[in-house]
Amino acid sequence: MAKQENEYGVAQAPSPDEFTVVDYPDSAKVAQGENKPGLAEAPAATETPDALAELKAERDQLVDRLARLQAEFDNARKRQEREKQEFRDYATGSVVEQFLPVLDNFALALNSTGTAEQLRTGVELIVKQMDETLRQLQVQAIPTVGQPFDPRVHEALGSVERDDLPDHSIAEEIRKGYRIRERLLRPAMVRIVTNSKQAEA
Numbered sequence: 001m002a003k004q005e006n007e008y009g010v011a012q013a014p015s016p017d018e019f020t021v022v023d024y025p026d027s028a029k030v031a032q033g034e035n036k037p038g039l040a041e042a043p044a045a046t047e048t049p050d051a052l053a054e055l056k057a058e059r060d061q062l063v064d065r066l067a068r069l070q071a072e073f074d075n076a077r078k079r080q081e082r083e084k085q086e087f088r089d090y091a092t093g094s095v096v097e098q099f100l101p102v103l104d105n106f107a108l109a110l111n112s113t114g115t116a117e118q119l120r121t122g123v124e125l126i127v128k129q130m131d132e133t134l135r136q137l138q139v140q141a142i143p144t145v146g147q148p149f150d151p152r153v154h155e156a157l158g159s160v161e162r163d164d165l166p167d168h169s170i171a172e173e174i175r176k177g178y179r180i181r182e183r184l185l186r187p188a189m190v191r192i193v194t195n196s197k198q199a200e201a
Helices: 027-031 049-110 116-136 196-200
Strands: 139-141 154-161 170-175 178-180 183-186 188-194
Touching (some): 049 116, 116 139
Parallel strands (some): 154 188
Antiparallel strands (some): 139 178, 170 188, 178 183
């Protein structure tokens, strides 16, 4: 655009009619990749038949592997349950086997034609045999009479007034209690002492 001078030799600004309009690209189209000089539109990615076949083969291998792992897991779980049951059966059989002689002696006592005193003697021998079998299994009777009452291993069913035993000790055993090593099988049922003289002292 040429500059114009007035009659005094000073440059004048061009008139609005002399401006040249420049067409700039639309910013929205530029952001979308349109009207970008020198940029060609990228072709869409397409899968070849060989690539699709490879993916399907890989998928089939993974599905087959998952099915085999599931089958192995089920077999391992069933085997573990079977082994646990076999161990229970073995442990139970070992215990029952030791009590079979006791049962035999009870049957002999029932079929005995001896006197009541002979029958009592036979039952006492069977009880001793039972205690010995329990001892071999590490089962012990819980001490009671004369011992301090312990709610962890004793169950009180009442009290007895006595002055010859310490207060709150055990005066009478109603049912034996047992434990195997340190584990309680069942508490002993007892009556405890109430010693009023000792309580008042």
